[in-house]
Amino acid sequence: MEVMSHSSAYLLPHGNPSSLTYALIILNQRLPRFTPLLWKHAHVHICADGGANRLYDDMPLFFPEEDGRSVRLRYKPDAIKGDLDSIRADVQEFYSNLGTKIEDASRDQDTTDLHKCVDYILNMPNLEQSNLRILAVGALGGRFDHEMGNINVICRFSDVQLILLSDHCLIQLLPHDYVHRIQIQSSVEGPDCGLIPIAGPSRRITTTGLKWNLTDAEMSFGKLVSTSNSVQGDVVTVTSDSDLLWTITIKRPQEKCS
Ligand SMILES: Nc1ncnc2c1ncn2[C@@H]1O[C@H](COP(=O)(O)OP(=O)(O)OP(=O)(O)O)[C@@H](O)[C@H]1O
Numbered sequence: 065m066e067v068m069s070h071s072s073a074y075l076l077p078h079g080n081p082s083s084l085t086y087a088l089i090i091l092n093q094r095l096p097r098f099t100p101l102l103w104k105h106a107h108v109h110i111c112a113d114g115g116a117n118r119l120y121d122d123m124p125l126f127f128p129e130e131d132g133r134s135v136r137l138r139y140k141p142d143a144i145k146g147d148l149d150s151i152r153a154d155v156q157e158f159y160s161n162l163g164t165k166i167e168d169a170s171r172d173q174d175t176t177d178l179h180k181c182v183d184y185i186l187n188m189p190n191l192e193q194s195n196l197r198i199l200a201v202g203a204l205g206g207r208f209d210h211e212m213g214n215i216n217v218i219c220r221f222s223d224v225q226l227i228l229l230s231d232h233c234l235i236q237l238l239p240h241d242y243v244h245r246i247q248i249q250s251s252v253e254g255p256d257c258g259l260i261p262i263a264g265p266s267r268r269i270t271t272t273g274l275k276w277n278l279t280d281a282e283m284s285f286g287k288l289v290s291t292s293n294s295v296q297g298d299v300v301t302v303t304s305d306s307d308l309l310w311t312i313t314i315k316r317p318q319e320k321c322s
């Protein structure tokens with residue numbers, strides 16, 4: 065079975081391997097504290113509709129000693145995409161004047177703004193797609209319908225490495241029939257983690273590197289789902305005959321070790 069490697073190195077200050085291309089999507093929730101770091105690592109920056117309000121309002125809060133306008137000029141998104149029913153007029157005008165592309169997709173009322181942004185990134189002509197990682201901030205911890213919609217986008221684009229992040233945790237899909245090798249960045253993530261059979265029952269799951277490992281085990285909603293698990297070393301491996309969601313906590317700064 066082919067090995068698929070994963071690492072949250074983008075949460076480290078110098079953790080941007082040049083072999084990867086990061087795209088950052090800003091959703092409409094308070095910006096996580098590490099957003100400036102992800103911005104620095106990312107090659108492309110997209111706001112999903114009202115996410116532009118968050119960029120405009122929240123980014124200056126990370127740099128209280130600086131003039132808000134100069135912070136905003138430094139963090140200019142490449143595009144704002146969505147049905148544009150949440151972005152404020154002053155915010156749209158500000159970024160439009162800076163040259164940000166404003167992509168009105170309001171005719172499509174069947175896909176979410178996150179879906180539209182992922183589509184936009186995948187259709188960018190000059191973006192290296194082969195080692196693309198899409199990071200979406202503000203995806204978790206809010207409205208449950210939006211959270212499920214965001215998870216559905218992960219499932220819809222199962223061949224794309226899309227990682228949803230909040231201040232507290234991240235989630236990503238582990239497609240079936242790979243050996244997933246997850247490098248744990250213990251200075252910034254863990255130890256709490258989970259494996260969720262999001263795509264239906266899994267009949268054969270094997271893991272290593274967890275406190276509660278599974279060996280050719282079954283998981284399904286209503287039976288076993290691996291929550292409140294814990295990473296035990298620097299590497300976790302997972303294989304499964306159905307797609308799983310992997311989730312791990314992100315440490316608060318005072319919790320950081322090593
Ligand atoms: N409370 C929330 N919890 C989780 N994700 C959210 C939340 N609010 C917004 N988002 C994400 O940010 C995106 C943009 O949100 P925005 O509020 O601008 O538009 P919306 O009209 O509420 O969402 P949509 O048009 O996608 O239904 C949403 O598509 C969703 O992915």
Ligand SMILES: Cc1ncc(C[n+]2csc(CCO)c2C)c(N)n1
Nearest residue numbers: 146147148170172173174175176177
């Ligand atoms: C069965 C069904 N449920 C809800 C919606 C509504 N909806 C889903 S995505 C979206 C666009 C938001 O920008 C809207 C309005 C729908 N179309 N079909």
